[in-house]
Amino acid sequence: MSRAGKIARRTFLVGSAAVAGGVAFGIYAYKRTPTNPLLRDLGDGQAALTPYVRVDQGGVTIITPRADVGQGAYSVQAALVAEELDLPWEDIKVDPGPPSATYYNGKVLAEGLPFAATDDGLLARNARAFGDVGGKFLSLQITGGSSTVPDAYEKMRVAGAVAREVLLLAAASQTGIAKADLKTRNGAVVTPDGRSLSYASLAAAAAKIDPPATVTLKPPSEWRYLGKPMLRIDMVAKCTGTAMFGIDLRMPGMVYATVRTNPRLGAGMKSHDASAAATSKGVLKIVPIAGGVGVIADNTWRAFKAANLIKFDWDPAHYPPTTAAMFETVAASFVPARQDSRFKNEGNIEAALTGTGVIEAEYKVPYLAHAPLEPMNAVVQLKDGRLDIWTGTQIPMFMMAMAASLTGLRAENIHLHAQLSGGSFGARLEDDYVRQAIELAKAFPGPPIKMTWTREEDMTHDFPRPLAMARMRGAVKDGQVDTYDLSIACPSVTASQLGRQNLSIPGPDVAIVAGAWDQPFRIPNYRVTGYRVPELVPVSSWRSVGASGNGFLHDGFLDELIHAAGADPLKERLRLCWHEPSRKVLEAVGEMSSWGSDPGKDRGRGIAFTISFGVPVAEVVEVTNTPHGIRIDKVFVAVEVGQVLDPENFDNQVRGGVIWGLGHAMNAELTHADGVAQQTNYHAFEAMRLYQVPLIEVRALTNAKEIRGIGEPTVPPAAPALANAIFAATGKRIRELPLNKHIDFV
Amino acid sequence: MRLKVNAKTHEVDVEDDMPLLWVLRDELGITGPKYGCGIAMCGACTVHVDGVAVRSCSLRVGDVSGEITTIEGLGSPGAMHAVQAAWVEHQVAQCGYCQSGQIMAAAWLLSVNAEPTDEDVDRAMSANLCRCGTYPRIRTAVMTAAAKLRERKS
Numbered sequence: 001m002s003r004a005g006k007i008a009r010r011t012f013l014v015g016s017a018a019v020a021g022g023v024a025f026g027i028y029a030y031k032r033t034p035t036n037p038l039l040r041d042l043g044d045g046q047a048a049l050t051p052y053v054r055v056d057q058g059g060v061t062i063i064t065p066r067a068d069v070g071q072g073a074y075s076v077q078a079a080l081v082a083e084e085l086d087l088p089w090e091d092i093k094v095d096p097g098p099p100s101a102t103y104y105n106g107k108v109l110a111e112g113l114p115f116a117a118t119d120d121g122l123l124a125r126n127a128r129a130f131g132d133v134g135g136k137f138l139s140l141q142i143t144g145g146s147s148t149v150p151d152a153y154e155k156m157r158v159a160g161a162v163a164r165e166v167l168l169l170a171a172a173s174q175t176g177i178a179k180a181d182l183k184t185r186n187g188a189v190v191t192p193d194g195r196s197l198s199y200a201s202l203a204a205a206a207a208k209i210d211p212p213a214t215v216t217l218k219p220p221s222e223w224r225y226l227g228k229p230m231l232r233i234d235m236v237a238k239c240t241g242t243a244m245f246g247i248d249l250r251m252p253g254m255v256y257a258t259v260r261t262n263p264r265l266g267a268g269m270k271s272h273d274a275s276a277a278a279t280s281k282g283v284l285k286i287v288p289i290a291g292g293v294g295v296i297a298d299n300t301w302r303a304f305k306a307a308n309l310i311k312f313d314w315d316p317a318h319y320p321p322t323t324a325a326m327f328e329t330v331a332a333s334f335v336p337a338r339q340d341s342r343f344k345n346e347g348n349i350e351a352a353l354t355g356t357g358v359i360e361a362e363y364k365v366p367y368l369a370h371a372p373l374e375p376m377n378a379v380v381q382l383k384d385g386r387l388d389i390w391t392g393t394q395i396p397m398f399m400m401a402m403a404a405s406l407t408g409l410r411a412e413n414i415h416l417h418a419q420l421s422g423g424s425f426g427a428r429l430e431d432d433y434v435r436q437a438i439e440l441a442k443a444f445p446g447p448p449i450k451m452t453w454t455r456e457e458d459m460t461h462d463f464p465r466p467l468a469m470a471r472m473r474g475a476v477k478d479g480q481v482d483t484y485d486l487s488i489a490c491p492s493v494t495a496s497q498l499g500r501q502n503l504s505i506p507g508p509d510v511a512i513v514a515g516a517w518d519q520p521f522r523i524p525n526y527r528v529t530g531y532r533v534p535e536l537v538p539v540s541s542w543r544s545v546g547a548s549g550n551g552f553l554h555d556g557f558l559d560e561l562i563h564a565a566g567a568d569p570l571k572e573r574l575r576l577c578w579h580e581p582s583r584k585v586l587e588a589v590g591e592m593s594s595w596g597s598d599p600g601k602d603r604g605r606g607i608a609f610t611i612s613f614g615v616p617v618a619e620v621v622e623v624t625n626t627p628h629g630i631r632i633d634k635v636f637v638a639v640e641v642g643q644v645l646d647p648e649n650f651d652n653q654v655r656g657g658v659i660w661g662l663g664h665a666m667n668a669e670l671t672h673a674d675g676v677a678q679q680t681n682y683h684a685f686e687a688m689r690l691y692q693v694p695l696i697e698v699r700a701l702t703n704a705k706e707i708r709g710i711g712e713p714t715v716p717p718a719a720p721a722l723a724n725a726i727f728a729a730t731g732k733r734i735r736e737l738p739l740n741k742h743i744d745f746v
Numbered sequence: 747m748r749l750k751v752n753a754k755t756h757e758v759d760v761e762d763d764m765p766l767l768w769v770l771r772d773e774l775g776i777t778g779p780k781y782g783c784g785i786a787m788c789g790a791c792t793v794h795v796d797g798v799a800v801r802s803c804s805l806r807v808g809d810v811s812g813e814i815t816t817i818e819g820l821g822s823p824g825a826m827h828a829v830q831a832a833w834v835e836h837q838v839a840q841c842g843y844c845q846s847g848q849i850m851a852a853a854w855l856l857s858v859n860a861e862p863t864d865e866d867v868d869r870a871m872s873a874n875l876c877r878c879g880t881y882p883r884i885r886t887a888v889m890t891a892a893a894k895l896r897e898r899k900s
Binding site: 069070071072229231232234235236237238239240241242243244245247248250256281299300301302304371372373374375420421422423424425452454455648649652653655656657658659660663681682683686687688689690691693695696 | 760761764765772775780781783784785787788790816817818821822830834838839840842849867868872874875877879880883885
């Protein structure tokens with residue numbers, strides 16, 4: 001059956017979900033209805049062949065609606081379209097496009113469902129299809145959840161193929177040559193006699209042509225870009241200082257600003273004294289905003305300097321003031337009234353744990369800041385009833401709604417121009433910094449205002465990854481893991497984050513137990529219970545979200561049970577694992593690390609496994625216990641992603657995730673005193689530096705059916721693999737992150 | 747006061763205690779050097795003053811006496827410095843925000859140490875923070891650039 005036939009069949013199978021989801025037929029519908037957001041702003045001679053392809057005299061521009069926060073999203077989205085459209089790679093132009101419900105993410109909700117990624121049953125599949133409808137219904141143009149590639153994989157190739165068909169039809173009508181006799185190559189339609197009609201020259205004719213109902217996608221064997229190491233389209237700019245991040249924008253008449261708000265998140269300001277700041281050099285205006293004050297000046301540093309001169313009297317925090325007090329709240333949450341979920345409940349836990357030999361433990365993970373290197377910033381201009389916002393964001397539609405409600409302007413008068421972000425790790429899933437910039441613009445209409453947070457403001461106003469505790473009980477029998485009862489108490493990221501967008505989640509929050517309840521192990525008595533801790537500090541999604549801490553909680557204690565059973569950590573995980581793709585990554589990492597061989601004197605090897613975002617990942621960490629502390633020597637990582645679209649970027653993302661996971665596990669935490677985060681800058685929150693980076697060997701497996709994203713899944717198993725290696729090398733079992741509270745690193 | 751940046755002389759009217767970074771970014775529109783921490787802990791603001799790598803976020807402009815080179819002056823997309831070319835060859839950047847500083851630090855290292863050992867690279871480059879985790883590729887790219895620069899000299 002042809003590729004197009006398959007798409008049509010799948011469309012039928014999942015019913016209205018996929019029709020709404022805009023695969024072949026959806027794209028067709030976009031052209032005919034006003035839902036192609038590009039049509040609104042088309043200039044003379046421009047054609048928007050699909051919502052992802054704009055053609056004009058200057059050539060083709062690919063619309064890349066998922067934010068590029070460093071993960072290479074622009075390049076991979078461009079490659080999907082360019083592959084089908086036969087565009088020359090060196091001429092690729094991208095534009096993030098306008099915010100639009102058309103660009104909804106059909107995959108991002110899948111992770112929020114109480115179905116394990118390994119569950120291929122009818123109920124799970126239907127629920128995921130419903131996630132697609134939900135994504136559309138909620139206008140979720142969101143970048144996150146490692147969903148960019150799975151979401152775009154088909155729809156952006158189809159968009160490229162549809163555009164190619166339209167250009168072929170345009171060329172056929174212009175030349176009188178039958179479409180079947182025309183070919184495309186390097187951004188042009190080529191006639192049988194070798195004439196080349198550039199796409200640009202066909203733009204006007206193409207604009208009048210209805211796109212086809214179905215298209216045939218290239219078979220992977222004919223791919224020129226996908227599956228190949230491509231030069232990222234932003235690479236040269238980022239290596240020459242010419243890439244423009246949001247913070248780098250300059251405009252005529254621009255003024256500069258910063259804000260200070262109560263670092264007890266959500267609490268207000270009693271009073272302030274800005275008399276010294278008002279006369280500080282360069283200050284143009286001091287503006288009260290929600291929870292604090294903004295300073296507008298003629299230079300960012302002058303705004304920073306003046307803001308430092310303001311004296312504040314802040315309201316107290318709504319939450320317990322210290323980390324110790326917050327952990328008391330967490331510890332008090334392991335009660336039936338706070339039970340949120342029990343998605344895993346196999347065998348008979350209570351019966352299995354009645355006898356002697358019950359093994360018990362308590363684990364803790366801390367708050368962690370996102371701390372992307374580019375502090376939060378936005379340029380906002382409110383002028384003549386029009387609002388322009390220039391910023392990096394993963395939530396453009398939420399931001400538009402916020403801006404409309406804050407200004408009273410209609411959506412057509414609000415223009416959001418998405419910018420490159422200097423990292424995010426989830427930070428750009430919030431819009432508080434833009435809200436503040438808009439408040440400044442309302443008080444100072446006219447010029448563009450660039451609002452920049454100081455690093456200190458960024459660190460103390462980040463909505464962090466939540467703290468969590470776990471209580472485990474388990475038992476072993478006949479050299480095998482027999483019983484594992486895991487209880488996790490954690491505030492709800494989803495409720496906190498959606499609450500800030502005035503949305504609520506019905507039912508349990510899967511994030512509380514993600515990376516724990518859904519692991520593909522068959523243990524005779526196996527239970528995972530989530531307890532929802534009150535919000536405390538407002539929290540947010542942090543690279544790998546719930547699994548970021550739960551990987552350590554789940555696999556750490558599993559390792560303890562395996563050791564208690566006297567079993568081999570790799571062999572026992574393999575014995576327990578029923579999911580074939582997951583077994584394959586465990587086997588691969590065992591082979592890569594020569595598991596079972598003698599690691600040498602004062603050395604130890606630890607293994608860990610987590611499946612998150614549908615990606616099974618196994619990591620082996622090798623450490624040396626030196627006289628001055630632990631040195632991480634090597635990491636082996638095997639992942640299953642279905643398909644690798646760009647091996648170069650894939651490798652960079654995998655290693656980046658490992659370094660992120662290890663670095664924060666080693667030494668990073670946000671602690672609170674008087675309701676304020678104590679780590680105000682990188683001197684106190686640094687994660688890994690270059691001299692500590694181990695050799696990292698990566699292997700991609702591609703046995704699974706589904707294509708997956710790789711930005712996050714290598715994070716969760718990094719911390720437990722390191723802790724398990726430290727145990728192997730030293731005999732010391734560390735049950736709390738960061739590990740440097742209990743052991744030194746060199 | 748007068749500042750020479752990337753071989754061009756600028757007249758700026760700023761107070762002595764303004765950090766060089768903000769003179770470059772907000773007064774002169776030279777945005778390659780980035781603001782990351784403001785306390786010389788991350789290195790995103792690294793520029794050269796008379797060929798020496800400095801943290802422009804923590805250097806008072808009044809204390810600058812030499813010639814300043816930023817990433818824009820090191821090389822351009824059409825004529826990259828060997829370090830930049832190595833960075834592109836190894837596709838080092840992810841978000842890219844720290845890379846101006848990383849490249850300026852590496853260029854300075856290679857200007858004083860043409861044949862750095864792995865340990866030299868680790869020591870010199872560990873003062874520059876990268877949140878994305880591009881460190882393994884930074885190591886490789888520095889070595890590639892070092893080899894290329896030695897080749898040119900010989």
